[in-house]
Amino acid sequence: xxxxxxxxxxxxxxxxxxxxxxxxxxxxxxxxxxxxxxxxxxxxxxxxxxxxxxxxxxxxxxxxxxxxxxxxxxxxxxxxxxxxxxxxxxxxxxxxxxxxxxxxxxxxxxxxxxxxxxxxxxxxxxxxxxxxxxxxxxxxxxxxxxxxxxxxxxxxxxx
Numbered sequence: 553x554x555x556x557x558x559x560x561x562x563x564x565x566x567x568x569x570x571x572x573x574x575x576x577x578x579x580x581x582x583x584x585x586x587x588x589x590x591x592x593x594x595x596x597x598x599x600x601x602x603x604x605x606x607x608x609x610x611x612x613x614x615x616x617x618x619x620x621x622x623x624x625x626x627x628x629x630x631x632x633x634x635x636x637x638x639x640x641x642x643x644x645x646x647x648x649x650x651x652x653x654x655x656x657x658x659x660x661x662x663x664x665x666x667x668x669x670x671x672x673x674x675x676x677x678x679x680x681x682x683x684x685x686x687x688x689x690x691x692x693x694x695x696x697x698x699x700x701x702x703x704x705x706x707x708x709x710x711x
Contacts, residue, residue: 556696557585563703564595569644571699573599574612574637576624577651577663581692597641602633612636612648625650627675630664634675638668645669645706647699651678653687661687665695667702671709674702 564571573583573596583599586592600611605624608614613636618628633648651663661680666673676698680690 555589556693556700557589560586560696560700560703561589561592561595563700563707564645565591567707569595569703570597570641571595572597572637572641572643572646574633574646574648575599575601576603576608576633576649577653578649578688578691578695579603581688582647582649582695585692585696597643600637600640608633611640613639625652625659625662625664627664627666627677630666630675631673634666634668635673645699645703647695649691649695651680651687651691653684653691655684663687663691663694665691665698667699669702669706671706 575582580601586596602608602612605619609616612633614629614632622628630648630650634646638646646668648666652659654660663678663680664675666675678694680687
């Protein structure tokens with residue numbers, strides 16, 4: 553069975569589609585997995601690790617009001633992150649991550665992953681368990697799987 557990132561790459565390449573990534577809690581891990589595939593420069597346009605709220609606002613166009621009203625870990629912010637990175641890189645697909653990986657604080661394991669396709673922008677809320685490293689690994693793997701599912705759905709509807 554091939555890896556999720558390899559399958560993403562094959563589908564994006566085959567259909568001449570481009571990808572960008574906006575990461576907070578995954579700290580560049582999604583981009584790293586995507587770029588581990590040979591030839592990823594053909595479809596991966598780039599990514600931003602927007603770890604601070606200032607970066608989310610400045611680099612991704614997230615509204616300060618959304619952060620104040622909903623917090624930086626919310627569906628509203630995740631959606632704005634995926635839409636902002638897609639606009640910045642002019643990509644067909646984008647994925648964003650925001651969440652609490654721990655070990656300190658409340659709501660540890662609460663994560664939002666948003667995927668923007670050429671037709672829709674969706675967000676999924678997850679509750680993950682484990683230590684910081686385990687949660688981060690789950691965020692990366694879930695992000696790739698959700699992205700792959702959205703790419704397959706788009707392609708099947710577009711044929």
